[in-house]
Every structure is written in structure tokens, then in C-alpha cells.
Amino acid sequence: MAELVFFSGTMDCGKSTLALQMDHNHRARGRGGIRFSRNDRAGESVISSRLGLRSDAVEVGDGTDFWEETVRRRTGGLRVDYLICDEAQFYSPEQVEQLARLVDEMDVDVFAFGITTDFRARLFPGSQRLVELADRIEVLQVQALCWCGRRATHNARTVDGIMVVTGEQVVVGDVVDDGPAPGSGGPQIGYETLCRRHYMRRVTAHAAGLMAGREQSLPFELDACLWQGSSGQAK
Ligand SMILES: Nc1ncnc2c1ncn2[C@@H]1O[C@H](COP(=O)(O)OP(=O)(O)O)[C@@H](O)[C@H]1O
């Protein structure tokens, strides 16, 4: 029985790597599949992993109809047993419904990979529909971490190193841990994975570093006062 499976997690937890591995394993056993992606960081018509793997893919656009794409290939004599759908958060709810229909009516396995929530911690429309329709949701085993060491559960967006919670939902980009690039031209948009506690408090690695630096550079007397308290006892 074919399935619609949604492999989800934060940014940088290995989704594209797993997408390419699954494609490889199914292909190696003689199954035929189609790889799809939308807005991959590496450019159009590609699935790229930070581990260095990459494969060509069909670029999904607003007008892509997964049902028609599959029927066209099958009518042309190609095997289509499964679909690999990367960056599925960017698909429309209607496209996710086409994927579910392919599972139910054409027995095609659909393996979708994507982040569930955006930088405002709101569901992407495509991910919402996948959560609603998937046979299974698989949370990836490899965990992206927050700078504090906890499991990262949220994707923060930074502009010139500062976490923001307003802006366009879709801005293609990569994770950065080191704040703004010195002397760079326009605003630098990046992402950072955080635990909920630090997401809610808006404490990125850069902000935490600044706070630590500020503590260290307190005037000696004030620093000693904070450290020892009025009784002279270390706190
Ligand atoms: N230099 C490296 N050495 C080992 N693993 C790495 C390296 N760079 C990235 N990775 C792994 O790749 C993962 C990101 O994979 P990727 O498929 O690009 O993630 P996603 O598609 O979820 O954003 C990281 O969580 C990490 O485990």
C-alpha cells in the first residue's frame, strides 16, 4: 500500500540528505521515481544537502500539477513508483492534495520533506496540509541544536544578526551562527535554529555572545559587587 509520508524537522536537520538517500535506495532496487523541489538554496531544479550531495530535480512552481506530471510520464512508458518532494513547505495546499490523490488512486508512494513552521513559528500552508493529510509524520532522528545545547525546535530569522518576527514568509537562505558579516552591503538575512525558550526570548547565539561580553566588560567594582554581594560572599 502506497503512503504519503511527511518527514519534518527544523532547518539543517538532514531532510534533503534523507531525501537523496531514500531516492538512491528505491532506485537501487529498480523502482522508478521523480525528484521534486522548490526554491532550493543551491538554485533551481536541484536538491542539495549540506553534506555535499546534490541531484537534479523538477522545479515546482505555482502551476505544477503533480497528478499531470505523473500521468504524463507513465503514459510515456516511464515507471513512477514514488515521488521525492523536497522543500514541501513551499507547495500549495492544492498541490499537497494532488500528492494525496496520487497515493490513493495511483498507488504512488510520496515522500515529502520540509520544515513545518516559519520564522514566526506559524505553519506554512503546504506543511499544514501535509500534517492534515499524511499517513505518517516522521520527525528526523538527527536533531539540530540550539546554541545552549538543547534540541532546536524553532527556525529564527535574523536580519543583520538581529532576530526578527515580521517580514515575508518566504525568503530563501541558510543557517548562520555568527551574527552579521562585517562590512557587507545590504541587509544580511540568515536563519538560526533555537530551542523554544530562546526563540520566545529572542536570544540567538549572537545575542547571547553580546550579553556574555557585556557581563565580562562590567567595570571591575560593579562586577565585584554583583559577584560578591554586599556581604562580600561569592554568590
Ligand atoms: N561538515 C559536516 N560534517 C558532518 N555533518 C555535516 C556537515 N555539514 C552538515 N552536516 C550534517 O548535515 C545536516 C544538514 O543536512 P541537510 O540535508 O542539508 O539539512 P536540511 O535539508 O534539513 O536543511 C546537519 O544537521 C549535519 O548533521
Ligand SMILES: Cc1cn([C@H]2C[C@H](O)[C@@H](COP(=O)(O)O)O2)c(=O)[nH]c1=O
Ligand atoms: C524559517 C523559514 C525558512 N525559509 C527558507 C529558508 C531555506 O531556504 C528553506 C529551508 O531550507 P532547509 O533545507 O530546511 O534548511 O526555507 C523561509 O523561506 N521562511 C522561513 O520562515
